[in-house]
Structure formats: C-alpha cells, structure tokens
Amino acid sequence: MRNKILLSxxxxxxxxxxxVRYQYGEKLKIFKASISQYENSQLNIFRNEKxxxxxxxAKNHNxxxxxxxxxxxxxxxxxxxxxxxxxxxxxxxxxxxxxTLEYINCLEDKCNVDHGNEESKALIxxxxxxxxxxxxTTFLLWYPKLKDEKILKKDTxxxxxxxxxPKMSKVVYDENIWNEFEKFMNxxxxxxxxxxxxxxxxxxxxxxxxxxxxxxxxxxxxxYFDSVIEARKDLLFSTSTQTKRFDSxxxxxxxxxxxxxxxxxxxxxxxxxxxxxxxxxxxxxxxGAMPYSYCFGSSNYCGSDECSKIAVTTGSSDVLxxxxxxxxxxxxxxxxxxxSTFTFNVPDGQYQVFFYSxxxxxxxxxxxxxxxxxxxxxxxxxxxxxxxxYFYMHSQIMRYQLILQQxxxxxTQPSSSSEAF
Numbered sequence: 001m002r003n004k005i006l007l008s009x010x011x012x013x014x015x016x017x018x019x020v021r022y023q024y025g026e027k028l029k030i031f032k033a034s035i036s037q038y039e040n041s042q043l044n045i046f047r048n049e050k051x052x053x054x055x056x057x058a059k060n061h062n063x064x065x066x067x068x069x070x071x072x073x074x075x076x077x078x079x080x081x082x083x084x085x086x087x088x089x090x091x092x093x094x095x096x097x098x099x100t101l102e103y104i105n106c107l108e109d110k111c112n113v114d115h116g117n118e119e120s121k122a123l124i125x126x127x128x129x130x131x132x133x134x135x136x137t138t139f140l141l142w143y144p145k146l147k148d149e150k151i152l153k154k155d156t157x158x159x160x161x162x163x164x165x166p167k168m169s170k171v172v173y174d175e176n177i178w179n180e181f182e183k184f185m186n187x188x189x190x191x192x193x194x195x196x197x198x199x200x201x202x203x204x205x206x207x208x209x210x211x212x213x214x215x216x217x218x219x220x221x222x223x224y225f226d227s228v229i230e231a232r233k234d235l236l237f238s239t240s241t242q243t244k245r246f247d248s249x250x251x252x253x254x255x256x257x258x259x260x261x262x263x264x265x266x267x268x269x270x271x272x273x274x275x276x277x278x279x280x281x282x283x284x285x286x287x288g289a290m291p292y293s294y295c296f297g298s299s300n301y302c303g304s305d306e307c308s309k310i311a312v313t314t315g316s317s318d319v320l321x322x323x324x325x326x327x328x329x330x331x332x333x334x335x336x337x338x339x340s341t342f343t344f345n346v347p348d349g350q351y352q353v354f355f356y357s358x359x360x361x362x363x364x365x366x367x368x369x370x371x372x373x374x375x376x377x378x379x380x381x382x383x384x385x386x387x388x389x390y391f392y393m394h395s396q397i398m399r400y401q402l403i404l405q406q407x408x409x410x411x412t413q414p415s416s417s418s419e420a421f
Contacts, residue, residue, distance in 0.1 A: 024087045031085045035096045042098035046077065053104050057111075067111040076164060077103035106161035113170050120173040124152065127178055135185050142185065150251045151181055180250040191244050192258060199261040206236060206263050213272045216364045221279025228271045238262045277380040281360035284318055285335040287342055291320070291363065292421075295372035296330045302345040308393035310344040310353060312336055315403040317357040317382070322420050326350040326390075330421065335361075352390045354420035355402065355412065358383040368421045375421055385420055386412035 050072065058065035077099035085092050132139045143151070155170040162168065210229060214222050229236075239259050246254045285291060290298045312321050314336045323332035323344055331351075332344045358379025365378035391398065 021090070024090045027087055028085055028092065032094065035083070035094060039096055039098050046074075046099040046101060046104070049101055049104055050074075053108065057108065061115075064108075064111045064115050067114055068107060071111065072107060074099055102160060103164055106164050109161060110165050110168055113168065117171040120171040123173045124171075127173075131178075131182065131185075135182075135189070138185050138189055142181075142188070146181065146251070146254070151177055153177070174250075177250050180248050184246050184248065184251060184254060187246055188256070195258045195260060199259075202261050202263045203237075206268065209265075209268055209272075213275070217275055218279055221275045224278045225272065225275035228274065232267065232271060235267050236264055238264060273380070276362045276365065277360065280362040280380050283361045284337060285361055287335065287337045287340040289335040290333055291335060291361075291377040292330075292333055292375060295370060295375060296322075296333050300332065300334070300345050302347055304347040306348040306395060308346055308348050308395060309397040310346060310351070310393075310400070311341060311397060312344075312353075312355075312400045313341040313402065314338050314357075317359065317402075318361070318379070319402060320356040320379075322354045322356070324352045324354070328352075346393075348394045350390055350392045351398075352387065353398075353400065354385065354387045354415055355400075356383070356385050356417070356420055357402075368417050370421055378417075385415040385417060387415040387420070388412055 054065065054068060054072075057068050078097050079100050080095060080097045082093050082095045085094055128143070131143070153172045153174065155172055156168075214225060217225055239261055241257045242260055243255055243257055245256075248254070290296070310323060310332075312319070316338045318338050319336050321332075321334055321336060321342070321344075322330050323346065325331045326349060332346060334342050334344065336342045356379070359382045360380040361377065362380045363377050365376060365380070367375045367378045369375070388400075
C-alpha cells in the first residue's frame with residue numbers, strides 16, 4: 001500500500017512539472033511576441049522621428065541637413081537591453097534591441113558641431129596661410145611645435161552622446177590666441193635677430209683684426225700668422241647657450257635656446273704678438289734713431305747758453321731712453337744699440353731718465369695712449385722698464401753706464417710703459 005502511494009505521488013508530481021513547463025513555454029512565446037512587437041513599434045517611432053527631424057533641419061539649415069542625412073546610421077542608433085520572464089519557479093533572460101531617439105538628438109548636435117568646426121577650420125587654414133606668408137621660416141619652425149598643445153584647442157563634448165560618437169569634439173578658433181602667437185613670433189625674431197647681429201659683429205671683429213694684423217706683417221710674419229690662426233681657430237671663438245623665455249597668459253611659458261658667440265681677443269693678441277715677434281725678433285734701429293719723433297719731437301739741440309748733457313752707454317741689450325723734465329713731459333728720446341753711447345743735449349734743469357730695454361724692435365707695437373695719440377714701437381721680447389730718480393744739472397754732464405760692474409753707483413727702479421712715456 002505504501003509503495004502505491006509513493007508511486008502515485010511521483011506520477012502526480014511529474015504531471016505538475018509537465019503542466020508547468022507547458023504553460024511556461026506558452027506564456028514565454030506570448031512574452032517574446034510582445035517584445036518583438038515592442039521592438040517594431042520603437043523602430044517605427046524612431047523612423048518617423050528621424051523623418052520629422054530631417055525635414056525640420058532642412059527647413060532651417062540646408063548644410064546641416066546634408067550632414068544629418070549623410071551621417072545617419074540606424075545601426076548605430078540601436079541599443080540592447082534585457083528583461084527577465086518568470087513563471088513560478090522558472091525564469092529566462094531575454095535580450096531585445098531597438099533604436100533610441102536619443103541618437104537623433106545626438107546626431108543633430110554633432111552635425112551642428114561639425115558645421116561649426118568646418119567654419120573654424122576655414123578660419124584656421126586662412127590664418128595659417130597669412131602667418132606663413134608673413135613670418136616664413138619662423139612660422140614653419142614654431143607652429144608645428146605649438147599648434148596641438150597651445151593654439152588649436154579642442155573642447156571634448158562629454159555626456160550621453162559619447163556612446164554614439166566617442167570622438168565628438170569642438171574645434172575652437174580663438175583670435176586672441178592667434179594674436180598672442182603672432183606676438184611671440186615677433187619677440188622671437190627680435191631676440192634671435194639681435195643675437196645673430198651680435199654674433200655677426202663679433203665674427204666681423206675677428207676678420208677685421210686678422211686683416212689689419214696681416215697688413216702690418218711682412219711675408220715671413222704673415223705666413224707664420226696664418227698658420228697659427230688656422231691651427232688655433234677653434235680657440236678664437238667659443239659658443240655658449242642661453243635660454244630665452246616668452247611668458248604669456250594665453251600660451252603659457254615658451255622657452256628656447258640661442259647660441260652666443262664670444263671672441264677670445266686675448267688669444268688672438270697672443271697669436272699676433274707671436275707673429276710680430278717672429279717677424280721683428282732680429283730687427284734693430286740705429287743708435288740715435290728717434291722712433292717717437294711724431295709725438296716727442298726729434299730735436300737734440302740745447303738752444304741755450306746754459307746747457308748740460310746726459311750720456312748713456314748701453315750694455316748687451318738695445319735700449320730706448322726717454323728723458324722727462326720737471327713737468328713730467330718727455331723732452332728727449334733716442335734708440336741706443338747694445339754696446340753704444342748716445343749723448344742728449346738739454347738746457348740746465350731738473351730731469352728724470354727712463355730706460356726701456358729688450359730684443360727685436362717692432363715699429364707697430366702699441367705702447368701707450370699719450371697726448372699725441374697712440375704711441376707705437378717697442379721690443380718684442382725681454383722687455384724691461386727702469387728709471388732713475390729726478391736730478392738737477394747746471395752746466396754738467398750725467399753719465400749712465402748700463403753695464404753690470406762691481407761697486408757701480410747706479411741703482412735703477414722698476415718702471416712701466418705708461419710711466420716712461
């Protein structure tokens with residue numbers, strides 16, 4: 001009896017399951033049919049709205065209407081959703097798709113943006129042509145560097161439309177930014193032109209110094225000079241980098257480097273001095289020559305009844321002697337070869353004697369700026385300046401023997417070109 005009851009219960013339960021599944025299947029068919037009807041109804045609503053919107057746009061703006069119709073895509077408007085159908089203990093997730101009216105609104109917005117972008121791009125293209133014509137290489141250098149980051153700004157449009165048009169953005173043409181960019185280019189040209197002009201002048205200074213020096217050299221010295229200049233040309237110029245900046249409230253800070261050229265004039269003067277030394281190292285003047293006569297005169301005549309003499313005997317070196325009066329003016333000067341004597345005739349009075357010795361006489365060597373102008377002519381090596389104290393003479397003779405000897409009574413003091421001349 002117990003087994004019959006269990007069997008009956010099992011059969012009953014099976015029948016219930018079968019009935020439930022059957023009813024679930026029938027109801028699911030009905031539900032799916034309703035979903036399909038809903039999809040069709042939404043599609044019809046969407047298509048009607050699309051036609052209505054297209055007509056409305058065409059009445060107001062023909063160009064935007066063309067954009068709207070060209071870009072319209074029913075496929076892109078479709079969105080997918082899902083719903084759950086349940087009956088007793090049974091359930092199933094059902095997916096359905098339909099085009100959303102939001103797409104039409106977004107497409108119209110995008111077409112408006114695209115139309116505005118075309119106008120902005122036309123303004124940008126015209127501005128590019130104008131500035132390239134006006135600024136040439138400066139524009140071609142800086143525009144590619146700055147356009148994406150600082151000049152051609154794009155406003156990304158956020159919101160629900162991004163799911164339909166993820167790259168939707170608005171091109172902004174800002175006249176103020178373009179004016180600021182033009183201001184920067186003017187500033188850049190001014191700065192770089194000034195630097196180029198300075199560098200050009202510095203190079204021209206070296207070229208002028210080389211030409212002037214070569215013109216004063218004889219063939220032997222010029223050959224030596226040219227060879228040293230070529231060997232040391234890299235030492236004559238040095239280049240340093242300096243960072244310039246342009247600060248703008250619209251463009252921010254723009255930095256760039258300029259190369260500044262420096263002329264090492266000391267190096268050049270050393271090279272020139274070496275050339276003159278090579279040329280004049282064996283040159284000597286005759287005893288009694290007065291190389292500064294254009295400035296200090298060439299007289300050695302007393303012209304007075306009360307006269308004195310200053311006799312100078314040199315040792316192994318050539319010496320240029322200058323004699324100053326009580327007013328510190330050079331009144332006599334003469335070149336004396338080594339081992340020679342020269343006598344100066346002077347009126348009685350107070351005098352001071354200066355001795356400038358050395359080897360190799362360079363007639364173009366700059367010595368000092370004096371009242372008559374630039375004093376030129378000097379020894380190229382072993383230079384030495386010395387002097388004696390002031391002394392007074394009355395119908396006397398003062399003798400100088402510039403020869404090292406025991407128990408000598410002349411002890412000179414160090415001097416300089418500016419003091420001697």
